[in-house]
Amino acid sequence: MNQEILNKAEELINYTNGNICNHCLGRKFSDCVEGNGNEDRGIKIRESLNLEAYDGGCEICHDLFNFIEDDVLDLVNEKIALLKVEFDTFVVGCKLPKEIVEKDQEISDELDFDVEIIKKEVNREIGKLLEANLEQNVDFDGEDVLVMVDFRRILKEDIENPVKVRLQINPIFIEGRYRKLVRGIPQTKWPCTKCKGRGCEECNFTGKQYPESVEELLSETVLKHTNGYEAKFHGAGREDIDVRMLGTGRPFVLEIKEPKIRKIDLEKIAEEVAEVAEGKTEYL
Ligand SMILES: [Zn+2]
Ligand SMILES: [Zn+2]
Incomplete structure (x- = not known):
């Protein structure tokens, strides 16, 4: 990894007071660091800078990616069972808290990153998770179902089910x-x-x-x-x-x-x- 990238990564980490997850760190360098996804890029950058492993408290996404790993598959399976819906193909959409979208954009503007927005990564990660665990596949033309995942309540405290999933079945x-x-x-x-x-x-x-x-x-x-x-x-x-x-x-x-x-x-x-x-x- 060249010095220019490492300097820029340090600048980003300082900007977030060290509180940035591997997904968010990797995403800002998705156009110049090789990796198997943004999380992998983030881990590589951290290693190159001899930093400790990430342990929570991301100022950008508030660890939203943990909700994907922990909750989304179960919620989607519940909905499929509840509706007894049969389908072959799907696409993913998501709704994020305004604070997260704005923080992600602010950092790109302030530090001059020209990379994908967080929403795009969230959709892709959910798509990968579902494709790996369901029989159905992502298909952008002619999808049967839109899986809409709503994260807008994850920043609120004491909420029992902060993530909601809706299946929009196409006619x-x-x-x-x-x-x-x-x-x-x-x-x-x-x-x-x-x-x-x-x-x-x-x-x-x-x-x-x-x-x-x-x-x-x-x-x-x-x-x-x-x-x-x-x-x-x-x-x-x-x-x-x-x-x-x-x-x-x-x-x-x-x-x-x-x-x-x-x-x-x-x-x-x-x-x-x-x-x-x-x-x-x-x-x-
Ligand atoms: Zn993050
Ligand atoms: Zn009548």
């Missing part, structure tokens, strides 16, 4: 065409005009103007198989309730929000839908 889209064989079925769910969907005597407390729709005849079965939270039907164009739709049919996209199961047997579902909708609508 799936099913494309097709439909035919409407009979009149009097709206394309989408139509709230009761009297009660606006709350349920009243007029609508027999269903909240709906019409008992069924092109949307519902399809979506209820698909929701059941995907264990989704909600379905949204996007039909091409408007269509009068009192006309049929025959011929090649009308294109639609069915969006399933928060599907806990995304690998579905479309043929099997199509058979079931055909039974439910028999004589009313057809989905191709």
Whole structure:
């Protein structure tokens, strides 16, 4: 390690009164010191300066990286089990206390470091941890789930569970065409005009103007198989309730929000839908 780097490292360590973890030390030299990750860089720098091993109290991250090692995997596993969610790919996001983000930035500004911000390292470390311990992989295009880890409460005292994890499940889209064989079925769910969907005597407390729709005849079965939270039907164009739709049919996209199961047997579902909708609508 050249003298220029070592001088700069000493300057940084003095700036933090010696209270800087290996992650934060290594991160500031991630563009010029070889290493297997920032922590490894930090350890190498410390050794080159003949300093004692780090033992806690980082002024930049307040030892946030310990929470990743200690808590995050268990929290993610708990959430997966709770939601019974099945997925193949994920990306990681995080929320950090403002104090940490600002301190990290202040040091880069004051001491003239042009390196990655702490958030980027946190996301990467969580991604590495999860990839090593889960079956799923990080995939930046077309991820199934966003794992959002919230560290914003770690600086507060006496908090029982300072780290929170949320799984944001991305929707799936099913494309097709439909035919409407009979009149009097709206394309989408139509709230009761009297009660606006709350349920009243007029609508027999269903909240709906019409008992069924092109949307519902399809979506209820698909929701059941995907264990989704909600379905949204996007039909091409408007269509009068009192006309049929025959011929090649009308294109639609069915969006399933928060599907806990995304690998579905479309043929099997199509058979079931055909039974439910028999004589009313057809989905191709
Ligand atoms: Zn640190
Ligand atoms: Zn009503």
